[in-house]
Amino acid sequence: MGRPHRIGIVGLGFISTVYLETLSKAPDAVITAVADLDAARAAAVAQTLPSARALSVAELLAQDDVDVVLNLTIPAAHAEIALAAISHGKDVYGEKPLAASFDDASRIIAEASAAGVRVGCAPDTVLGTGVQTARAVMDAGEIGRPLAATAVMVTPGHERWHPNPDFYYQPGGGPLLDMGPYYVTALVQLLGPVVSVIGAASRLRPERVIGSGPRAGQRFAVAVDSHVTGVLEHASGALSTLTTSFDGVATKAPNIEVHGEAASLIVPDPNLFDGDVLQHPLDGEGWDAVPPRAGIVGAARGVGLLDMMREDAPRASGDMGLHVLEIMTGLLESARSGARVALSTTVERPALVPLG
Structure with missing residues (x-):
């Protein structure tokens, strides 16, 4: 003690x-x-x-x-x-x-x-003020019944900046398993667990070129799909559409949008802890910024471990990690088979993080 x-x-x-x-x-x-x-x-x-x-x-x-x-x-x-x-x-x-x-x-x-x-x-980025404020708005009923969400992550690939990017293109990597956890964890935080998925995927280039560091110019093989998209069916009935890609150049799409009967939300980048939450009410004239209402202010990676050590019910839990991984591997399985994949795991939405 x-x-x-x-x-x-x-x-x-x-x-x-x-x-x-x-x-x-x-x-x-x-x-x-x-x-x-x-x-x-x-x-x-x-x-x-x-x-x-x-x-x-x-x-x-x-x-x-x-x-x-x-x-x-x-x-x-x-x-x-x-x-x-x-x-x-x-x-x-x-x-x-x-x-x-x-x-x-x-x-x-x-x-x-x-x-x-x-x-x-990980990820514990969802414990910051960005995702947690969006969650607080939804929990307060301000968007009405949540109906759908979109999540988009498009980059040209980590080999442009990482000196040893090979593992990003090996089993356990790729845009879905590398960057997808941020987006999928946020979607589960906001909309609850997922019961089934449908996916599609492609691999446009068989190899990549390292762009920086002592190995710049070296080529290495791509062993995973580099563009993965799909639909997540949440237990609540909401549908999320997810796109993760190492094949695009850029996107103007919001990282995450959530649509309800009474309002829509723009959720900031789930790879970061903070950022502006924007809300557009049904009868409103535009997007209004929502001041932070929940989450750890000034958080950085490691707060999930501290939360696990301090709380009886950790928010960045292994059960959440397992459910998120089944969602992602289910999308890849569906992309291979062309069939809808039902999930075997579920998870409770963690408690909201108080602002502080």
Whole structure:
């Protein structure tokens, strides 16, 4: 009682710097160990954290002073690290997606339940003022009965800026499994769980060219669909239309729109924590900005882990991660088969995050 939550971090790539900044400021958290396939990188990070030491992955998982493992490895390694941490009796919070396959993700949740440990999963961007304010407007009944939503993510691909983008185009990656979790999690937060999906997909280029860094100009193979679209049927009866693409150049479409009987909402980029929520009432003359009503002000990646450590019912939960992954893998399965796919999982909408 009263002891800070002791965190061990596995994977010290690009995204870890934001997590480190968030967690190092939390009074009830302490980073006790870090590990990476690059031992020199782990040693360098440990030098910036007086409470942490650099270890191998196996050593970190066995430490008594690690209560929760923060899994920031590439998607293909998510399940392996999570399952190993669970076998050592550790709680786990991982980057999205929960695993590269639905079967692996289901095993994570099942083994965590059997071991009596907890699992959390990014994205936690939905806990910021952007999505949470839109959720508060909807919960207050201001758009009436929600009928439909659209979500659009179009970019020319991460290889233009990432020096080692290969994993984005391997199983567990692609525009849907990489960027889709932000959009799908937001849709579930706003409209509730999904019962079935219909999808279509394409892969327009067999290879990509790295655009920056020491490997600039190198080509690598594309092993996943690079444009995925589909329809999500929510248990409430609302329908969401989703498009995720690494094949386009740009879009002027709002990231997310939600349409109700009494009003429509524009929801800000779910890859960010904040942003303007715009509301257009049925008899209104235009879009009006909604001041923040809910969510964590000034949030950054890592708040989902802090929420998991502090709350009995974590909002960025493993159950949410599993349901979101089944939605996405269901879309890919439907794209392959041409048939509607019914889902086996569901999840409760997490509690609204109070403004603060």
